Amino acid sequence: MRKILVWILCLAVMAGIAFGVSRVAGSFHISRKKQLREEGIEKLQAGDPSGALTSFEEALAAAGADDKKFNIDVLSYRAEAEMLLDDFEAADHSWDLIMEQGGNAISGRYMKSFCQSRLGNKDQAVALYREALGMETGGKKSPGYEEALIEAGAACMEAADYDGAKALYEEALKDGGDNKRFESRVYSQMGLCQMAEEDYEGAADSFAQGYDRLITSYNAGTGASLEQAAQAITQENAADWQLLKELAFHQAAVCEYEQDYEGAKSRFETYLQVFGDDEAVQHEIDFLKTRMR
Numbered sequence: 001m002r003k004i005l006v007w008i009l010c011l012a013v014m015a016g017i018a019f020g021v022s023r024v025a026g027s028f029h030i031s032r033k034k035q036l037r038e039e040g041i042e043k044l045q046a047g048d049p050s051g052a053l054t055s056f057e058e059a060l061a062a063a064g065a066d067d068k069k070f071n072i073d074v075l076s077y078r079a080e081a082e083m084l085l086d087d088f089e090a091a092d093h094s095w096d097l098i099m100e101q102g103g104n105a106i107s108g109r110y111m112k113s114f115c116q117s118r119l120g121n122k123d124q125a126v127a128l129y130r131e132a133l134g135m136e137t138g139g140k141k142s143p144g145y146e147e148a149l150i151e152a153g154a155a156c157m158e159a160a161d162y163d164g165a166k167a168l169y170e171e172a173l174k175d176g177g178d179n180k181r182f183e184s185r186v187y188s189q190m191g192l193c194q195m196a197e198e199d200y201e202g203a204a205d206s207f208a209q210g211y212d213r214l215i216t217s218y219n220a221g222t223g224a225s226l227e228q229a230a231q232a233i234t235q236e237n238a239a240d241w242q243l244l245k246e247l248a249f250h251q252a253a254v255c256e257y258e259q260d261y262e263g264a265k266s267r268f269e270t271y272l273q274v275f276g277d278d279e280a281v282q283h284e285i286d287f288l289k290t291r292m293r
Helices: 002-017 028-045 049-063 068-084 088-100 105-118 122-135 145-158 162-174 180-196 200-217 226-233 238-257 261-275 279-291
Strands: none
Touching (some): 028 049, 028 068, 049 068, 068 088, 088 105, 105 122, 105 145, 122 145, 122 162, 145 162, 162 180, 180 200, 180 238, 200 226, 226 238, 226 261, 238 261, 261 279
């Protein structure tokens, strides 16, 4: 899931920031650096971030230090490749360079927050997220906001700072506008936090809220079954499909923790019917059968 989120985040940020080269020149120097840039993008799209990284480094060397627009664009792609390689220290540095050369300061901070979260630096991640959030104007959030929030909250959870995580999620839900898919992700994370605190009733409610917001964003209708939800969302919407799977699993798990073994077994069986064979889910079903004897 994290790989999918990194990929989607990279695409969203690149589309939002929309850096590019404004002129076309005919010299060998210009064409060479652009050729290297295109080679890097092709390698990224082909699933070769290591090769892409090499091409982007060569493009930056060919451009020189003064071509800031081009460098910002290529550095953004370089950061994408580094993130796909899980080299978040390098990606964090790339975002520093992007901002130094005049790139989007708000998105840059969100992306650095994302990187610091993945590095396990909870305090830095939260500070960067809040700094970027404080720079927003006009009500609309800059690219990178959603993933920075999710990852900063996850970093808090990994550090057992559940109050800190819930505070971030609650603030985001208050200020979330009408983005049901985003709210669904936040509720899913909130539920995991409540599970960690053994607040199973609260977790069940959060997962239900997340499920409802996700399926209604696809016009499945409030209260739609998992089968109906899967038909509406489909696997083509990879991130939301994965979120649906996670919410379905967590709703079953909450039933188990609340000792509703019949309900948990029924939910896990439906999960297998909708999503196919899953060893972990089958193990849960087998375990629940022993509890129901």
